[in-house]
Amino acid sequence: MSRRTQPDSPFLFDTIEGPDFSFELAGRRDGLWPVAGTDEAGRGPLAGPVVAAAVILDPDNIPEGLNDSKQLSIARREELFDLILSSSIVSIASSGAGRIDGTDIRKASLDAMRRAVHGLSLRPALVLADGRDIPPGLACIGKAVVKGDARSLSIAAASIIAKVARDRMMTRADLVFPAYGFATHAGYATKRHRNAIDDHGPCPLHRMTFRPLRQDGPETQDEELPD
Numbered sequence: 760m761s762r763r764t765q766p767d768s769p770f771l772f773d774t775i776e777g778p779d780f781s782f783e784l785a786g787r788r789d790g791l792w793p794v795a796g797t798d799e800a801g802r803g804p805l806a807g808p809v810v811a812a813a814v815i816l817d818p819d820n821i822p823e824g825l826n827d828s829k830q831l832s833i834a835r836r837e838e839l840f841d842l843i844l845s846s847s848i849v850s851i852a853s854s855g856a857g858r859i860d861g862t863d864i865r866k867a868s869l870d871a872m873r874r875a876v877h878g879l880s881l882r883p884a885l886v887l888a889d890g891r892d893i894p895p896g897l898a899c900i901g902k903a904v905v906k907g908d909a910r911s912l913s914i915a916a917a918s919i920i921a922k923v924a925r926d927r928m929m930t931r932a933d934l935v936f937p938a939y940g941f942a943t944h945a946g947y948a949t950k951r952h953r954n955a956i957d958d959h960g961p962c963p964l965h966r967m968t969f970r971p972l973r974q975d976g977p978e979t980q981d982e983e984l985p986d
Contacts, residue, residue, distance in 0.1 A: 777826060778915040780818065782904060786885040791900060795848075795883035796913025797872045800828070800921040802864050804946030805956075805972060806939070806964040807929050808853040809864065811871035812920035813879055813886070815848040816913050822846060825915040827908040828922040840923040843916050850878035851924050860968045869894045875917075889914045936962045 783794040799811040822842035824835065831839070843849060852874035854867035862870075873894035876886050886901045888894060889908050893901035907914035926945055933942035939955045939962065946952070946964070953971065965972055 778908070778910050778912045780816075780821070780912050782887055782902070782911045783816070783818070783913055786887075791885035793848075793881060793883050794885045794887060794913060795876060795879060796887045796889075796907070796911055796915070796917045797876055797894070798889040798908055798914050798917040798921055799868045799872055800918065800925045801946070802868055803948075805948050805952065805966055805969050806856065806941065806946035806962070807932060808855045808925065809859065809868045809871055810851065810853045810921045810925035810928065811868065811875040812852075812917040812924065813850045813872070813875040813883075814843060814913055814916040814920060815879060815881055815883060816843075816916060817846055820846045821912060822916075825912050825919070827915055828918040830909075831919070836919055836923050839916075839919050843920055847916065848879055848881050849920055850875045850880075851920060852878060853925075853928075856964055856966045859966050863968070864966075865892070873897060887911050887914055889918065932964055936964065938962075 786792065786794045793815045795813050795815045797811060797813040799809055801807060801809040822839055824839060828836055852871045854871045859867040869892055872888060873896050876883065876894065876897060882898065884899050886897055886899060887907060888901055888903050891903050891905060893903050904911055904914060908918040909915070929941045929945040933940065938959045940951050944952050956972070961967065961972055967973060
């Protein structure tokens with residue numbers, strides 16, 4: 760059974776200036792090396808998978824400009840995606856609509872993060888996970904880092920990998936289900952997307968436990984902006 764640390768949380772009025780390598784270096788000082796960061800993309804959409812990535816950065820070759828993927832332009836994310844892949848150890852996993860509907864978005868996200876970590880070619884001694892939850896079933900110590908994609912370079916790198924990978928998946932999904940405009944909105948609940956669902960009904964990529972697709976019972980999806 761893996762040991763776990765308590766979730767980390769910044770002070771209420773602290774200004775986060777950008778991610779750095781301090782969490783990773785603290786782990787190394789404690790004898791926990793290598794350190795991986797993990798994050799996900801796609802908790803909020805009505806369709807498509809939630810995609811998680813795990814990244815172990817090379818401390819001597821960290822790409823410049825790593826940040827929370829939501830703070831970067833599409834072009835910059837694509838550029839950093841290639842730089843991370845060429846300089847780091849990376850693993851990607853996803854949970855599709857079926858898994859999301861069969862459990863819930865939180866469990867499906869954490870399971871994708873766990874599988875991404877386990878897919879790394881080098882086993883980490885410490886995993887830094889974005890948010891308040893540590894993926895269950897890790898084979899090493901886990902630490903939850905609130906707003907981790909804006910505080911840890913490893914988590915920021917994972918957020919970029921997850922976001923770009925998911926966007927590319929949804930662009931390919933648009934070729935299979937062109938009526939919904941997935942390449943434009945990546946499955947989020949835009950007006951165009953909602954109108955397409957009204958006109959054509961849901962497709963196999965839709966999360967049927969999410970409102971407005973779910974017609975009864977409590978709303979299950981997280982409230983969040985597109986990532």
